[in-house]
Amino acid sequence: MTWRLRVDPIACTGHGLCAELLPETIDLDEWGYPIIGSLSDGLLPLARRAVADCPTLALLLERDRTR
């Protein structure tokens, strides 16, 4: 089962916390907003933690249905 991270861009305030917790998958643009890369299964626990810690609940973990 593959998972992916997604950002609710309206809720996200660019705290950048997620990128600190999960630098392998999340990069920040020049304005401090997350750019989401692909998520390997091994990173799933960290991804769940990033989702739980996002102060605005903007980070979402979803089943990847695109593949």
Add this chain to the structure above:
Amino acid sequence: MTAGTAAPHAVRLLAGYHALGRPAKLSDHLAQYGPPPTTTGASLIQAVEEAGLTGRGGGGFPTGRKLRSVAAGRRPAVVVVNAAEGEPASAKDRALLTIAPHLVLDGAALAAGAVGAREIVICVHAEPDPGEGAEADARRGRARTLADTVRRAVADRERAHAAPVPTRVTAVPPRYVASEETSLVRWIDTGDARPSFGPRPFERGVGGRPTFVSNAETFAHIALIARYGPAWFRSCGSEEAPGTALFTVSGAVARPGVVEAPLGTPIGEVLRLAGGPSEPLQAVLAGGYGGTWLPPELLALPTTPSAFKAAGLALGPGILVALPERACGVAESARVLAWLAAETAGQCGPCVHGLPAIAADFAELASCRVSTELYRRLDRRLSVISGRGACRHPDGAVRFAASALRVFGRHLRVHARAEGCLLARWPSILPIPEEW
């Protein structure tokens, strides 16, 4: 038709107007088309699927499939007719609702029957406050016509007992992203016309109900498919993109306006329907301000999604602006990008920060302050913004900007010279809405 103009080949939506020479009243409409057939919901959806109709608002999504998804919802549905037309260079939905409102209203009623909707909402663009004085009064008279025309048409149908589903008309704030489908749903529900993030309207739209939102022109095609059938619909246009479409053609053409052409008609042919170029062209903007600049070599490109895709482009809505050689495409693009940046709904970081940054970079290009560093920065910005907003507004702005860099790449060498570009001072071809 005046002598010397090309015969309107395969004109369907505009045929009534060409025959009548004025906007169609309900009686005109009934005389020409008769009452809409009473097809059952399932058979209408099947006919629309077989016809291969796609949404005419730019997304190109199969209309039949969307109808089917909405019909499958458990709660009573809502039908929303999108004539909010936020694109400054588009006038086709306004034109269609003005000359043939009953085709659109027939389509809306048929769609409502097909998906089991108990309500139809027609969204038009709100009119600017014209201010004060005699000129303003004249403008007020003109400006009121669209919402009023549609309300009057709805009232005529009610009087004639030809309005099976309650229908109301709402004037949406004239912002670029207010015509996005989630914006319309949010506007109808809360009075805030900004896009939202989350379920699509076909799943959960107006009042949480499954909602069929489509462009006004799409409904008019539905009205004709219900009468004449899918085989008739497919008798013009291309195999994968059947039927006709409306195009708003402006810029350096002899007769700017709204024309109708079978999908698949080459871009250059569509320009010819609007009188052809009135002077030598250096590029054509296709798809509006979220669209792409095409170099003259691509005027033979057929207006189908697949032909555009094969060229690495997107067809988008039916909007063409012909750019004459005397204009500076970079300055024109910079002005549009500044406007697009001001039109973000102020909700998503990558859009709120990214679009003004790209616009500022283009302003530098336009004012001939070109450097390798500027190009590098712009390339980086253009590569990270798409797909990261709640709506497609940033994607469109990026597409537009990237195509400007491609198509005006040679002209940009003039901007890099010490003397600079002499044409860049007066961008004026691409329309920007007035402040209001």
